Amino acid sequence: MTTSPPPSPDITPLIAIMARLRDPERGCSWDVQQSFETIAPYTIEEAYEVADAIERKDMAGLCDELGDLLLQTIFHARMAEEAGHFAFQDVIDAICAKMIRRHPHIFGEGEETPGWEAIKAAERTARKDGDGSALAGVASALPALLRAEKLQKRAARTGFDWPDSEGVIAKIGEELEEVRAAASAPEREEEIGDLLFAVVNLARHMKVDPEQALRQANRKFERRFRSMEAQAGEDFAALSLDAKEELWQKAKGKERAGASG
Template identity: 35%
Template sequence: MPLNPPVTGATPAVAFERLLKIMDDLRENCPWDKKQTIESIRHLTIEETYELSDAILSGDLQEVKKELGDIMLHLVFYSRIASETNDFNITDVLNGISDKLINRHPHIYGDIEAEDEAAVKRNWEQIKLKEGNKSVLGGVPSSLPALVKASRIQEKARGVGFDWEDKSQVWEKVEEEMREFKQEFNPEDHRDFDHEKAEGEFGDLLFSLINYARFININPEDALEKTNRKFIKRFQYLETKANEQGKKLHDMTLAEMDVFWNEAKKL
């Protein structure tokens, strides 16, 4: 016999209770939901997070709202599963994050002063060390994509004062790393080169560019993703135009493809 769905909530508290009730119903009655474990939905959570990222970059707020709901479901799902083994429940999760926020904002809930954003970040990192982190960088997840990880590493180092003083110094470092990379892999030199050393120098160059982006307030992940999307859009235009003329890309010369590519750049 079908269950009566809980009614729409008119307040945040009632709406959240509605979601919790639906989660209970699904966990107790749906064959798929009953089968899931914390481990089995992990990859789905990662997928939902990337879908939220896509929606944000697209500027589609209705899609952002939908994806936030999907992620909220996952948070409730994890908490429900853990409650069945008495490890924790949604109340523990919510109180835990609230306690953390209160503790890490002594300039709001205590007598510490923070005159600007930089001071807030410095306080944040110092508090995390007092909470048991052995390193300022200990909170950077090892599984983060390398570009995002580099940004977070640099931000955290800056939070304790380990940083360049001026963006001109950072740009000098970029140029230095470019020279060192070129020494290992000179495009005009066709001799064999030490691939491992070249890879290391290339990594240093990328790290310095990400650092410079931070100094001029550019998010390197967003910047690269926007370039990826721009390339995809132009390449798909090239494919479409080639198909309209009955041509295959691998049969076209670069000069022929460049005609359509330059058209795409004007769109």
């Protein structure tokens, strides 16, 4: 006895809702006025909210945020269809073709095949823009920390990289001295950027995800700062810096005691 495959999810209601919202005569005035450029920040924000729900292990929230992120895809596809570029079905067809193309060992004949990165590199070379750089395709709209890491990884594949982390640590010291020596606001901005880029390089060499490391540092700072506020009550802002430092040390001590308990 054979079983029938489960029914495919029906996305047509969502597509129809977006088409109605974008209708110039009967739609929502806000939705009608939007463009790729105005919607892009919302798309990025929704992706971060998906990541936040995952980090909080909030599965109900994740379901909701994934819907919001899917809506962003539908929104962009609808605007593209209105302009005659492509439709949502083209988005589906393109990603299906890409996943099959990048997994020939799964969907092909099982012969020895180039790796994922080699296939992606061949795709970049074949693009109409003709950009054959090893850095081609690293989106400029990525968060700066993530983009720095991706640019460094791409460069490293060509052999342009420090042989070990000691060279990167020395580079960080050099960049820090250049920050100290900077004499103007533009110079300081440039040198601090170089310093941050070098720190990302160190994280990469030490196989640490810099984004995750910074997120953890943010959470730790927020947790300790909130503990300081709780200890001081409403008078926190009026305390001297020395008093605040004492509260900070107490917050650290409590945290460490809790971790070892």
